[in-house]
Structure formats: C-alpha cells, structure tokens
Amino acid sequence: MRTLRQVGIVGYGAYVPMYRLNAAEINRMWGTSGAPVEEKSVVALDEDTVTISVECAKQAVKRAGIDPYQIGAVYVGTESKPYAVKPSGTIVAEAIGATPSVSTADYEFACKAGTEAMQTCIGLVGSGMQRYAMAIGADTAQGRPADALEYTAACGGAAFIFAERSAETVAYVEASYSYVTDTPDFWRRPKEMYPRHGNRFTGEPAYFKHITGATKGLLQETGYKPEDFKYAVFHQPNTKFPITVARSLGFSIDQINPGLVVGKVGNTYAGSSPMGLAATLDVAEPEERIFMVSYGSGGGSDAFIFTTQEALKDKRGGPKLGSYIDRKKNVDYATYLRHRGQIIQ
Amino acid sequence: MRRVAVAGVGFIPIKEYWDRSLQDLFAEAALKAVRDAGGTEVDSVYVSNMSGSLMQDQINLGALVADSLGKPGLPAVRVEAGTASGGVAFHEAVKAVASGYSDCVLVGGVEKMSDVLPEVATTAMVMSEEQEYTAYTGVTQAGLSAMLHRLYLDLYAEPAEVGMMAVKGHDHSVGCKHAQYPFRMSIDRAMDSPMEADPIHTMECSGVGDGAAALVLVPAGESGVEVAGSAVATDCCSLTTRNDPLVFDAVKRAAEKAYRMAKVKPGDVDLAEVHDDFTIDGVLSLEALGLAKQGEAAKLVAGNATDKDGKIPVNTFGGLKARGHPLGATGLYQVAEVTLQLRGAAGDHQVPGAEVGLAQSMGGVASVSAVNILRRFGK
Numbered sequence: 001m002r003t004l005r006q007v008g009i010v011g012y013g014a015y016v017p018m019y020r021l022n023a024a025e026i027n028r029m030w031g032t033s034g035a036p037v038e039e040k041s042v043v044a045l046d047e048d049t050v051t052i053s054v055e056c057a058k059q060a061v062k063r064a065g066i067d068p069y070q071i072g073a074v075y076v077g078t079e080s081k082p083y084a085v086k087p088s089g090t091i092v093a094e095a096i097g098a099t100p101s102v103s104t105a106d107y108e109f110a111c112k113a114g115t116e117a118m119q120t121c122i123g124l125v126g127s128g129m130q131r132y133a134m135a136i137g138a139d140t141a142q143g144r145p146a147d148a149l150e151y152t153a154a155c156g157g158a159a160f161i162f163a164e165r166s167a168e169t170v171a172y173v174e175a176s177y178s179y180v181t182d183t184p185d186f187w188r189r190p191k192e193m194y195p196r197h198g199n200r201f202t203g204e205p206a207y208f209k210h211i212t213g214a215t216k217g218l219l220q221e222t223g224y225k226p227e228d229f230k231y232a233v234f235h236q237p238n239t240k241f242p243i244t245v246a247r248s249l250g251f252s253i254d255q256i257n258p259g260l261v262v263g264k265v266g267n268t269y270a271g272s273s274p275m276g277l278a279a280t281l282d283v284a285e286p287e288e289r290i291f292m293v294s295y296g297s298g299g300g301s302d303a304f305i306f307t308t309q310e311a312l313k314d315k316r317g318g319p320k321l322g323s324y325i326d327r328k329k330n331v332d333y334a335t336y337l338r339h340r341g342q343i344i345q
Numbered sequence: 346m347r348r349v350a351v352a353g354v355g356f357i358p359i360k361e362y363w364d365r366s367l368q369d370l371f372a373e374a375a376l377k378a379v380r381d382a383g384g385t386e387v388d389s390v391y392v393s394n395m396s397g398s399l400m401q402d403q404i405n406l407g408a409l410v411a412d413s414l415g416k417p418g419l420p421a422v423r424v425e426a427g428t429a430s431g432g433v434a435f436h437e438a439v440k441a442v443a444s445g446y447s448d449c450v451l452v453g454g455v456e457k458m459s460d461v462l463p464e465v466a467t468t469a470m471v472m473s474e475e476q477e478y479t480a481y482t483g484v485t486q487a488g489l490s491a492m493l494h495r496l497y498l499d500l501y502a503e504p505a506e507v508g509m510m511a512v513k514g515h516d517h518s519v520g521c522k523h524a525q526y527p528f529r530m531s532i533d534r535a536m537d538s539p540m541e542a543d544p545i546h547t548m549e550c551s552g553v554g555d556g557a558a559a560l561v562l563v564p565a566g567e568s569g570v571e572v573a574g575s576a577v578a579t580d581c582c583s584l585t586t587r588n589d590p591l592v593f594d595a596v597k598r599a600a601e602k603a604y605r606m607a608k609v610k611p612g613d614v615d616l617a618e619v620h621d622d623f624t625i626d627g628v629l630s631l632e633a634l635g636l637a638k639q640g641e642a643a644k645l646v647a648g649n650a651t652d653k654d655g656k657i658p659v660n661t662f663g664g665l666k667a668r669g670h671p672l673g674a675t676g677l678y679q680v681a682e683v684t685l686q687l688r689g690a691a692g693d694h695q696v697p698g699a700e701v702g703l704a705q706s707m708g709g710v711a712s713v714s715a716v717n718i719l720r721r722f723g724k
Contacts, residue, residue, distance in 0.1 A: 033539045199462055200485075205363040 001119075003126025007166035009306070011315060012336050014158035014278035015055035016265055017043045021336045022268040023151055023244025027325025027334045030150025030285050036238035039155035040266025042331060042339050045282050047155070048082045052138045052271075054095045056159035056221035060134065061096055063315045064161045064168075068097040071161065072130035074104045075120055077270045078157075079188070079195075080140045082108055092136065110186060110192075111235060113137060113270040117261070119302055121162045122173055132197070133162045139269035144194035145342070152238055154266025158274035170315050171281060171290065171306040177241030178212055180300030187298065202297065203241070211235065211245050211293050214301035218291075222305060226250040228307075229287035233276035235295035238264035244327075251291070258283045264325050270296075275321060277306075284321040286310045346443040348565035349572040351719065353382025354681040356558035359525040359669030361459040367401050368413035369453040372555035374674075375414055378451065382561040389447045390414070390421035393434035393454035393706075395471040395673035400461045410453065427473035427708025428622065430454060431676020432577075432715025435704075439717075440574045442562045448507035448665075453559030457645065467552055468497030469672075473709035476583045480630060487550060487623065489710045491542035493590055494625035502592070502628075504544060509647040510534045510624035511549050511633035513664045518663025520693045520719075523678075525554045525669030549624040549666075556671035558678040563720075567722065570687045573701065574718035576600075582712045593711035596633035600705070603716040607701070610636035614718070615699040616658040616686055618679035620707045621665045630705055632658065634716070658696045661686060676706035680717055687721045 019042035043052075047241045053076050062070045074093040081088050107113040107120075114137015121133035138157025143149030144325030185206035188195040198206075211234055226232070232255040234242040239262055246256045251332065258277035268275055273294040277304035280290055286308050293303040337343045355377025362370060371392065379387060392410045397403040407421035424434035431454040438452035458466055470486040471479075479489075495619045498504060515530040530548060538548035565571045578598035584590045604610060617636060621627025631642040636657050645651060651659035662668045662682045665675060683702035685691045691699075707714040 200361065200459065201363065204361065 003122060003173070005126055005128065006172055007122050007162050008165040008169030009068065009160050010163045010168050010170065011060040011161040012159065012170070012278055012281055013056040013059025013063065013297050013320040014275050014319070014324070015052055015059070016041045016156040017047055017052070018327055018329055019044060019339060020328045020330045021333070022330055025333050026151055036151050037266050037274045038242065038263045039330070040152055041156055042336050043155045045339055048081055048092045049078045049080045049138050049140050050088045052140070052155065052157045053092045053136045053159065055086060056136055056138065056157050057092055057096045059318055060159040063317060066132060066161070066273035071098040071132040071134055072102055073121060073124055073133035074098055074102055074115035075135050076105055077107040077109070077117040077135070077137045078139050079108060079110055079113060079269055080142060109236070109300065110297040111269045111272055112294040112300060112302055117304035118160060118304070119176060119178060122176060124315045125162045125164060127325060132161055132163050134159060137270040137274035141267060141269040142194050142318050147194070149195070149197070152267040153154050155270050156265055156268040156275055157271035158278040162276070168311050169309050170312040171308045174305040174307055175218060175222050177214055177221060177303045178300060179214035179217055181210070183299040184298050185299055206297060206299050207237070207241055208245055210299050210301040211295050212249060214293050214303040215249050216304065218303040224305065228289060229255060229291045231258055231280045231284060232256050232291040233259040233273055233280055234293050235273045236260060236276055237267045237272065239263050261321065261325060279321045281308070281312065282316060282322060284308045284312060286312055347445055349439050349442045349562055349718070350559055350565035351570045351572065351684045352385060352563045353378040353380070353561035354684050355381055356555060356681050358523045359554040359556035359671055362457065362555045363459060364559070367403060367455055367457050369407055370457060370555060370557040371410045371453055373412040374455070374559040375451055375453045377455070378559035380483035380560050385561060385563070386452055387416070387419065387448055387451040388449050389435045390419050391424055391438045391450065391452040392421065392559055393424045393430035393452070393673045393677060394456060395425060395427060395430050396456065396482045399469050399472070399698065400457060400465065411622065414430065414677065425656060425673070426713050428479060428672050429708035429713045429715050430673035432679070432704065433676070433679060433713070434573045435537055435680050435717055436577050436715050438562050439572050442564060448564065450562045451555060451559060452562060452677065454677040454681060455557040456671035456673045457555045458553045458671060459555050473712070478583055486701055487540060487542035487545055489584065490623040490625050491545045493629065493710070494544050494623070496591060497625055497628065498544060502643035505532050505536055506533055506643040506647040507624050507628055508546070508549055509643070510621050510627040511535050512683060513651060514621060514660045514664035514666040517661050517694065518667035520621060521662045521668060524663045524667055525552060526667045527663065545623055545625065550692055551665040551670035554669040554671050555679065556674045558674050558681050560677060560681060565692045565722070570684050570719050571722055572717065573609070573720040574603035574605070576602035576606065577713065577715045578602070579713045580711060582709060584710060592628060592639070593629050593633035593707070593714065595711050595714040596630055596705060596716065599714045599716040600634045603718045605721065607718040608717065609701055613701055614657060614703045615701050616661055616683070616696045617703040618660055618682055619664065619705050621660060622670055627664065634703065634705055653696060661691065661694045661696060676704065677716060679704035679706060680719070683719050687719055
C-alpha cells in the first residue's frame with residue numbers, strides 16, 4: 001500500500017517501566033526450567049497502559065518539536081486498556097495537550113494493535129485529512145501464573161507521530177502491507193483476566209505464517225530483497241521466534257539485533273514491534289532502510305518499509321530506549337504479583 | 346490358514362497438519378497404499394486410532410474413513426489398543442485374510458495430536474492405564490516409565506547408555522522424508538535436556554505429531570513380502586502386580602508366538618522396529634524380544650550392534666523418537682518400514698540383504714503388545 005502524498009515519522013518515543021522479573025524467579029516459584037527471555041519489565045504500582053502511552057507520547061512530541069495542539073489524531077493500540085469502556089486515547093490526548101480538536105480511539109488487534117494504529121495514521125496523513133497523527137502501541141501484558149506466557153508478558157510501549165514527508169522527517173514510509181486471516185491462536189474473552197492460547201498453534205500456522213505472508217507480500221510489491229535493508233524488526237514474543245523467522249526469510253542476525261529488545265524487556269504485546277522500531281531508530285544513520293513486521297493473534301501482520309533521513313540525528317534527544325532498559329530494579333515474585341494487581345489488599 | 350502378503354504400503358510425513366482433518370490424513374495414506382498395490386479393489390477396512398474420541402470428539406471411525414475413501418458400503422471397523430493400536434490392527438487384518446473371510450484388506454492407522462493442548466495429550470496417554478487403580482493417582486505415562494528407568498539404572502546401566510536409544514534413532518532418521526525429527530542429536534543434548542519425569546529427559550521422549558500409515562493385505566502369491574508371524578499378547582495392567590516390572594511379558598509372549606509362527610529365532614531377524622516412546626521402553630522391548638539379554642540392551646545399543654550396519658539394526662528410519670509417534674498410526678508406520686526394507690526399497694536406510702524384519706508395538710506400559718514378523722518371499 002502506498003499513500004497519495006508521502007508520509008513519514010517526525011517524532012517518536014519509547015518507554016519501559018523500571019521493574020524487572022527474571023526468568024529464574026519464575027522458575028524458582030514453579031519449579032520449572034527454561035527461559036524464553038532473560039527477564040521482563042513490570043509496571044510500578046501507579047503505572048498502566050495509559051501512563052506508559054503518555055510517557056511515549058510526550059517524548060515523541062518533544063522530539064518532533066511540534067505544538068501538540070496541532071495533532072489531529074491519537075490512536076492507542078493495546079490489549080490492556082485500563083477501562084473496558086472509555087477510551088485510553090482521550091486521556092493520552094488530554095495529557096499531551098492535543099484536545100479538543102482531535103480524533104482518538106483505542107485499537108484492538110492483540111499484539112498488532114499498535115501497527116494497525118500506524119496504518120491508520122499513515123492513511124489519514126497520506127490522504128491529507130490530518131497534518132499530524134499519532135499512533136501508540138503499548139501494553140501491560142497479561143500472562144496467567146505458571147502459564148508459558150508468564151515468562152514473557154511485559155510492560156512498555158512506543159509512540160510515533162506521522163506527518164507529510166519533509167526535511168523534518170526522521171524516517172519516511174515507502175510502502176506498507178497488511179496480511180490477515182481468521183486464526184484463533186490466542187484470545188481473551190470479556191471479563192477474563194488472562195488470555196488463552198493454543199500452545200504450538202501460536203507458532204507455525206499463526207506467527208510464522210502471517211509474518212512470512214506479510215513480508216513476502218511487501219517485498220513483492222516493492223521489488224526489494226532482504227539485503228536491501230540495513231535493519232529489520234519482527235514482532236518479538238520471545239527471542240527465538242524473530243530470529244527463526246528472520247533467517248527463514250533471508251534476513252541476517254545483524255539486521256535484527258539492534259531492534260531485538262525482547263530478551264531484556266519481554267513481550268510488550270502491542271508495544272513489541274513498535275519498540276523494536278524505536279530501538280532501531282535510536283541507532284540508525286540517515287539514508288538507511290528499515291523493514292518492520294508486526295504480528296497480532298487472531299491473526300495478522302502489518303509490514304512497513306521506512307527510510308531514515310538526515311533529521312533523525314537531531315530528533316532523538318533525551319533518553320533512548322536502551323537507557324530505559326538499563327535503568328532497572330529487579331523484584332521478587334510476590335512484589336511482581338502486587339505490582340500487576342494479581343494479589344490485592 | 347492362508348498365507349498373507351503385503352501388497353501395498355502408503356504413509357505421509359509425520360508433522361503438525363494444522364489445516365487437515367483426521368479423515369483427510371487417513372485417506373491420503375490409504376490411497377497411496379491402494380495405488381502401491383496396483384489399484385486393487387479393497388473389500389474391507391480396519392482403522393487403528395487411539396484417541397480420536399478424546400482429541401476430535403470422534404468415534405465411529407470405520408464409517409468415517411470408508412466414506413472418506415469414497416467407498417461407503419465397505420465393512421470397516423476401528424481397532425483400539427492404546428499405542429499398540431496399529432500393530433494390533435495389522436494382526437486383525439492378517440487374520441481376516443488368513444481366515445479366507447477377506448481377500449483384500451486395507452489396514453490404516455491415523456492420529457491427529459496437534460488438535461489438542463499438551464495436557465490433553467498427557468491425559469490421552471494415561472488413559473491406557475487402569476483408571477480405578479493407577480491413572481486416578483495423577484501419574485503420567487512418562488512417570489510410570491520413569492520408575493522402570495530408575496530401577497534399570499540401579500541394576501544395569503548408566504543414564505547415557507539408555508539415552509543412546511534416542512541418539513541412535515536420530516542417527517537413523519537423517520534423510521528420512523517421513524520422519525518428524527530427521528536430524529542427529531548428541532548424547533550431551535539428550536542428557537542436558539530438562540527432566541520430563543526423572544530420570545527421563547525430554548530428549549528421551551517421543552514427541553507430539555500427526556500421521557497416517559496404511560497397508561493393503563492379500564493372500565500370498567509367489568513373490569513380494571509375506572507375513573511370517575503375527576501375535577498379540579497382554580499383561581497385568583499394573584506394574585505392581587507383575588513378577589518383574591523390568592520384563593515386558595506381553596512383548597515376550599507375543600514375540601515367542603510370532604517367532605514360532607515364522608519358524609525363526611531372534612537371531613534370524615535382520616532388522617527390528619521397536620516401540621521407543623521413551624528410551625527405557627525401547628531398551629526393555631529389545632530384551633523382551635530376545636534381541637538382547639536382560640540388563641544388556643542399553644549397552645548393546647550404546648555399542649554398534651543396533652546400528653544400520655550392526656548385528657541387528659534397530660529403528661532404521663528413526664523409531665518413535667525421531668521418525669515420530671502418532672499413537673494409533675505408529676504401529677503401521679513400523680510395519681510399512683519393515684516392508685520397505687524387505688522390498689529393498691528403503692533407500693539410504695536400507696539394511697543390505699534384509700530378509701526377515703520385525704515390528705513391535707505396545708500400549709500402556711507394555712500391558713498389550715503386538716509383534717509382527719515379515720519375510721521376503723522364498724526366504
């Protein structure tokens with residue numbers, strides 16, 4: 001998919017809460033072994049998806065150097081809305097000073113809600129309906145105690161402000177692609193606290209099929225090959241999946257390493273691939289091409305091609321994602337449960 | 346009794362078939378077997394399946410698979426004997442042709458494990474144990490075999506010697522197109538893998554997969570592969586009521602009868618496909634089959650006697666561990682593989698000059714076993 005007028009990112013921000021739960025601590029609790037990631041991020045008592053989104057959004061506005069009042073759309077992609085009914089987007093828009101002349105909504109598409117919001121923003125700006133549109137992918141991901149997801153379900157997010165391509169653009173969108181089927185690999189029913197999943201069904205017929213489909217679709221549409229990209233970001237639910245899918249598609253470890261934050265952060269669901277993109281932008285040089293693919297259960301993938309511009313170097317001030325990752329405090333299992341509201345007074 | 350021959354074999358690669366049904370898988374293997382038999386007209390069908398009633402909520406498989414073959418009207422029946430279902434179904438099909446009641450029998454096994462979550466698969470496995478006495482305690486099939494494994498280690502062998510059963514299976518599976526895990530695995534990888542049920546490591550256990558295998562049986566002529574011996578035997582369901590839990594009596598009884606029918610001794614067998622769902626079960630099966638003395642099978646496997654060019658090649662396509670173990674279909678994969686060996690059609694897996702081959706499967710912890718011995722005609 002291509003827009004009528006060229007669109008790009010003018011500002012971005014990413015955030016990870018400071019607390020961590022190590023896989024060894026989960027193994028200690030359940031007498032298990034294994035570690036799909038080294039450790040995962042945990043929110044503080046007063047953090048949720050909205051506060052994470054606001055952190056990312058504020059940083060994105062600051063880096064973009066724009067008047068937030070000019071932002072015409074704020075979309076939050078998440079599967080951990082603090083309210084079942086009441087938009088997270090309104091709180092974020094209010095907090096950053098984008099209200100009231102603004103369109104907001106919350107997007108739900110499991111782990112690709114954030115990139116679905118990006119597709120929408122690209123469309124709004126590309127059509128000329130909005131000057132600035134902000135897409136956020138953020139989650140305080142849920143995982144049932146002792147479930148495989150408990151090792152990885154983590155907290156964090158990233159925000160991107162889109163505008164028409166100009167000298168201010170840090171990375172412009174060359175093209176995008178969406179690949180969706182009805183695949184019930186992972187879901188959460190209303191009023192249920194934790195998602196359920198089909199174990200190995202979440203792999204080959206879900207994650208791998210859709211990421212592969214979206215990647216091949218976008219490469220075919222644009223005529224690019226894996227070696228035409230300096231970097232690649234694949235949705236990162238654990239360390240193994242993105243490495244496996246990258247290799248099978250002909251991408252190298254060097255291409256995905258800069259954006260591969262899951263080992264130290266965990267799976268931030270809707271925040272996962274957006275954070276990977278943010279981490280990649282943190283280290284990229286101008287005129288470098290980035291390939292990005294999300295995966296959301298249910299299921300589908302959004303694929304994007306970004307090319308960085310000169311402005312990137314001047315528009316990534318303030319704390320980088322890596323500094324949020326390094327700033328950490330490990331907690332024990334009981335503290336983790338308390339912070340996640342899984343035990344209450 | 347009429348002599349019986351294998352006229353056709355057919356099977357599909359063992360893997361996860363997310364987008365296909367039980368009857369799809371059966372039909373593909375069955376039609377391959379019928380084509381291999383020269384497109385012969387089948388007059389009856391046996392289908393072996395262990396857990397369709399739990400994993401697909403599906404019973405009445407006879408009618409289902411006859412319909413899936415485009416042959417509603419055929420007599421068709423499901424055979425279930427736990428994980429021995431395939432071997433037992435083959436035995437029943439042999440009897441149908443030997444008795445003269447049927448002239449062309451299709452016997453096919455199918456299992457689709459990827460439809461269920463791991464805990465359901467675990468439940469399915471332990472359903473072969475007596476619910477009122479054993480299964481209700483919460484023990485798993487791996488847990489039961491682990492007790493035998495522990496005792497075997499105390500008496501006879503080192504952990505890595507038993508573990509070699511899995512390593513050798515993987516060695517043999519390399520290049521096998523229908524194997525689920527056709528790659529080499531080192532003994533270190535097996536011994537460093539997490540415990541499934543102490544002392545059984547994860548990499549000593551067969552995996553979860555979908556598969557279907559089928560054979561066509563006809564009265565024997567003057568060529569091809571014939572069924573030399575076929576027997577089924579049972580044992581006390583509970584390990585605690587057996588004389589010696591390390592002796593698989595069901596396997597022993599079935600083997601002795603099959604050897605008698607075939608007029609061969611264990612030493613005459615050129616290759617064996619044995620039931621190594623866990624390494625210890627493969628080791629104890631070799632002993633019960635008389636292919637190793639009691640307490641010596643692990644050392645035999647750790648040496649080179651069971652290698653492809655050894656004295657008695659075992660699990661020449663990888664066995665349950667590496668070829669795969671789709672429960673009710675497994676026993677028929679074994680017989681199909683033995684048939685390929687005796688036809689001289691086993692490719693890179695060929696045991697040179699193979700004339701007599703044996704397939705052994707078992708259900709529960711060897712509370713039921715089928716032993717089928719095949720022979721190249723004229724030998």
